[in-house]
Amino acid sequence: METWSVDQVCKWLVDKNLGELVPRFQEEEVSGAALLALNDRMIQQLVKKIGHQAVLMDFIRKYKQSNQWLKLTGGPRETSLLTLAQAAPEREENSSPTSYGDQTSLHPAENLDNGLIDQRVLKQRRHAKHVLARYKASQWTKSYVLPEFPYDVKCMLAEQKCPDHSMRIRIIEFLQADMTKYLEGSLYPTTQQYNDVVNALLQAHPFLDEDGCGFFLWKRALKDRFKYVRRPIEDDEQVMRNKCKFGHRRGQTRKSLADIRSDEIKIVQIKTSA
């Protein structure tokens, strides 16, 4: 990637479903080396949509991680292990009883007659997944620091002035964007992650905890911000699953919702049987 031309970077963007960014990257002449040298601030300037920022940052981070991993371990064996581990969570997420049916087509290696090999592959995959999970967790807990706030926010924080409405929004916006980088494309931080971020903010700037309930207010604001980001999203499986699960209209009871869903199921059954 370091040696890529601007055109190669643009082709890569298209491959990653980020084709929308191509004109901007061409305009700014972002080569492979430049891409790897982008910092968070530059990406925020270059890419308008937070969703695209998050995806791009994630790709770059993953590339750097795998390169670092390669250097640390000195060989492709561990890299393939990493790839294996990265594939494993996806499989597990999709491992509903129905999805087991097409496993063979996706993972022919598991269908080997040799049970020993099968067991070794599974064991290796479990181990790799465990290593990656620990690595990801340590990434969050060890490396999380508050983002570099813009100048006016930094001034306000330095002066320990109580933030007004717009300043609060800017702080929350930066925290949300910063958290997104650690979420592997997900828009659902864990409670622990919300807590870590708000704790970091209040520890660095205790005056933000005005009347002792600042922690809950900032946490709720952060959650609402993520909710606001998720609201328009319609092409994310996780978001759509939760909308399906919790989504409702005021006045609708559980029963009426259940009726609607059973009607939908009936319609699907009629369609499939036809």
Add this chain to the structure above:
DNA sequence: AGGTCCCGAGTGGTCGTTGA
């Protein structure tokens, strides 16, 4: 073991605030 209650996490809806 099964029922009930509570709590936290998620949603949509509505209203208020802000800034262009």
Add this chain to the structure above:
DNA sequence: TCAACGACCACTCGGGACCT
């Protein structure tokens, strides 16, 4: 004035604790 966004409310769902 109006769109964007935050704050808050009411609601559902799932899981754990507790009780019978």
